[in-house]
Amino acid sequence: MAKKTHIDKTRCTACGVCNAIAPDYFDWDDDGLMVEIQSEVAAEDEELVEEAVESCPAQAISLK
Numbered sequence: 001m002a003k004k005t006h007i008d009k010t011r012c013t014a015c016g017v018c019n020a021i022a023p024d025y026f027d028w029d030d031d032g033l034m035v036e037i038q039s040e041v042a043a044e045d046e047e048l049v050e051e052a053v054e055s056c057p058a059q060a061i062s063l064k
């Protein structure tokens with residue numbers, strides 16, 4: 001089963017690190033908040049999304 005991303009909005013500072021690493025998965029919405037563009041992670045993108053999770057300075061992204 002595909003893993004899914006989730007951004008904890010109470011922790012996210014909208015810094016943009018996750019977007020820089022995995023722009024197909026994370027982007028700002030019209031209010032300037034970071035959102036999941038697609039929550040289901042394709043198998044071939046798992047490493048990239050894991051890098052985004054590990055690089056988030058606020059530890060706001062979960063991947064399950």
Ligand code: SF4
Binds near residue numbers: 016026034059060
């Ligand atoms: S890297 Fe973390 S804190 Fe920064 S925008 Fe992404 S989810 Fe938010």
